[in-house]
Structures are given as C-alpha cells and as structure tokens.
C-alpha cells in the first residue's frame with residue numbers, strides 16, 4: 009500500500025510567518041518540547057497565547073493520554089522526532105489534524121504515518137501505522153539553521169541509509185510502482201554522500217544544506233511511504249537496535265549506530281561500497297568500529313545473537329548466516345586501516 013501523511017510541506021526562511029493564517033478561526037492546542045521551542049517562540053510570539061502541554065521526552069501511551077486537547081480543533085507539534093511521534097498518536101486518538109514544526113533536522117517523523125512507541129521503562133514496545141492527517145510541515149530555515157549540528161549530521165547518515173536498506177530489500181528496480189518510486193527517491197537520498205557535511209556548511213544554510221534538510225525531513229520519509237515493506241528498514245537498523253541494548257552506545261545518536269549498521273549490512277552483501285561508506289563515515293566523524301562504540305571483544309557473541317534476533321523479526325528476503333555475520337562483526341572490532 010502507498011501511504012503518505014502530509015498535505016503540505018513548507019520549507020522557507022519565513023515559513024513560520026504563515027502559521028496564523030493556516031490556523032484561521034480554529035482553536036489550537038500546542039505540544040511543545042524544551043530545546044527548540046524558545047527559538048520558535050521568539051520568531052512567533054503569538055504561539056504563547058495557545059493552551060499547551062510540555063512534552064516529557066518519551067513517546068509512550070501514557071504520555072499520549074496525558075495530552076488533553078480540551079476540544080481543540082487542531083494540534084500543533086513543536087519539537088523533535090519523539091515529540092512528533094507522540095503528537096501523531098494524540099491527533100489520531102482525538103480525530104484532529106496536526107501541524108508539525110520540526111525543531112531538528114534529524115529524522116523523517118514529520119513525514120511518516122507511523123509512531124515508534126516505547127514502554128514506561130524506556131524499552132522499545134512497537135510501532136503503530138495509522139491514518140493521520142498532517143496539514144502542513146513548517147520548516148523554518150531560521151529554526152533549523154540554529155538547531156544542534158550533531159543531530160543533523162546523524163540525520164543525514166540515517167537518510168543515506170534509506171538507499172542502502174531499500175536496495176538490500178528490493179534491488180535496483182521493481183515492477184511494483186510503489187516500490188519503484190520508493191527506490192527512485194532513495195537514490196536521491198544517496199546523493200547526500202556527495203554534499204559537504206560540516207557545521208560551517210550547515211550554519212551557512214546554502215543550497216546543498218537545503219537539499220539535505222528536505223531529504224532528511226521529507227523525501228526520506230516518502231521512501232517507506234511509497235515502497236512500504238519493500239523499502240523500509242533492513243540489516244542496518246537491526247544492528248542499530250542490537251547495539252542499543254549495550255549501555256555504552258547510549259551516548260551515540262541514532263544515525264551513528266545506523267551508520268555502523270550499514271558497514272555490517274553492506275559487508276554481508278559483499279558490496280563494493282563498503283570502503284567508500286567507511287571513508288565517508290570517518291570524514292563525518294561517525295563511529296566505524298565496535299571499539300569506538302565502546303564494545304569489547306567479549307561482547308561480540310551477544311551482539312551477533314541480538315542482530316540475529318532482530319533480523320529474524322524483520323523477515324528479510326533471505327535469512328542471515330550466523331557464522332558469516334560473526335566474522336564480519338569481528339572484523340569491525342578495530343579498524344585495520346588505522
């Protein structure tokens with residue numbers, strides 16, 4: 009099935025200035041985060057006049073239930089990926105449309121009809137796919153350009169992964185129109201490898217950065233929206249999920265762990281791209297060894313078993329060979345190139 013959630017996507021240097029007009033006479037409730045919100049408030053003081061709930065940081069059922077819309081006609085989400093995921097749950101449960109103002113360029117949550125839901129203890133629970141109406145995603149360049157660079161950098165890695173994971177699942181082309189559209193969009197995501205990924209380039213917000221931000225926030229989300237199971241996550245995200253079970257990796261951002269997962273995935277495929285990917289990840293200062301991620305040799309069997317569990321859940325086109333996976337991961341313990 010082809011699924012998209014967003015009616016309008018407005019990325020401009022003055023995108024916030026059109027919010028009042030979009031709201032019109034409707035009553036509003038705001039779900040706001042703590043980090044990016046002050047920038048939005050400074051640019052658009054009128055947002056303070058709406059009833060609001062401050063997000064507590066995790067997308068859980070309890071958190072979604074806590075947001076009381078009190079009859080509001082529309083919900084506005086101002087924040088990062090977990091906040092946006094929570095807002096989608098709230099909007100669906102209350103039958104209201106959603107307007108999203110991302111404060112980070114790190115994920116495609118604003119563009120996907122699904123939420124990743126955690127349990128109260130912080131462990132992963134499930135992801136829900138649903139029909140949510142996102143009226144507009146408001147990407148104000150003034151907000152994004154002043155957001156933390158590291159999140160953007162990790163978001164770019166996660167978006168480049170769309171290409172490799174879609175190719176892992178569906179190859180280079182498909183006779184299914186949705187999957188083929190997803191593959192075409194994923195090839196655009198791959199081009200982010202060629203852009204200058206530095207904090208200076210990010211802050212100056214030139215053409216290349218705009219192109220990358222659009223892919224992180226929107227096009228990357230549309231890849232899975234078009235291709236469904238044919239272009240969603242594969243081994244790289246399974247490795248991410250497995251790594252996340254180790255305490256030392258909690259210091260690393262999502263995209264950093266996915267980047268390491270890409271090295272595992274492409275090595276499994278015997279892909280020619282491994283060396284290029286590794287060089288790129290090193291250039292952008294992402295971890296490329298288990299040592300850098302804080303894992304010791306002793307922990308390798310646990311990691312391999314966790315990756316096997318995760319990939320079994322994913323129902324990949326072909327099951328992964330345990331011994332081969334173990335050799336690949338052992339080879340990624342320390343870089344032989346340093």
Ligand SMILES: [Zn+2]
Pocket residue numbers: 166245262266
């Ligand atoms: Zn991801």
